[in-house]
Amino acid sequence: MLTIDVEKSSGVAVVHCSGRLVRGVEVCTLRNAVVSEKTTRIVVLDLSQVEFMDAGGLNALVSLYHWTRNHGIQLKLTQPSRLVHEMLTRTRLNRVFEISSLHDALAILSGADCHHAKYAAGYMVQAHALAAK
DSSP, X not given: OEEEEEEEETTEXXXXXXXXXXXXXXXXHHHHHHXXXXXXXXXXXXXXXXXXXXXXXXXXXXXHHXXXXXXXXXXXXXXXXXXXXXXXXXXXXXXXXXXXXXXXXXXXXXXXXXXXXXXXXXHHHHHHHHHHO
């Protein structure tokens, strides 16, 4: 099962994915979530909670990459889980997609008034303060 939560702000849609990104209903759910954001400038797919992905999931990401490019939308992948990152690397799709870390995601969202950007910025400040001690 794949759970999708979409957060929108200032032309940025953050699509949080959780669960299994596999052929069938899950791929359709993701595609519908992204395609419904056709008026945004940037779609950020948060893949940190994706625990499994098959070839159908990879195909969906490639399809969404082409769809967003054809509609003038930037597609960014953030925080892919270890398994997802490994699959993207093995298939060399890591060279196709813009894949961001938490730090890079903050830069992406810095222009948007997104509560996750604010939360993450607070988290980074706390992490740096702890590291300095």
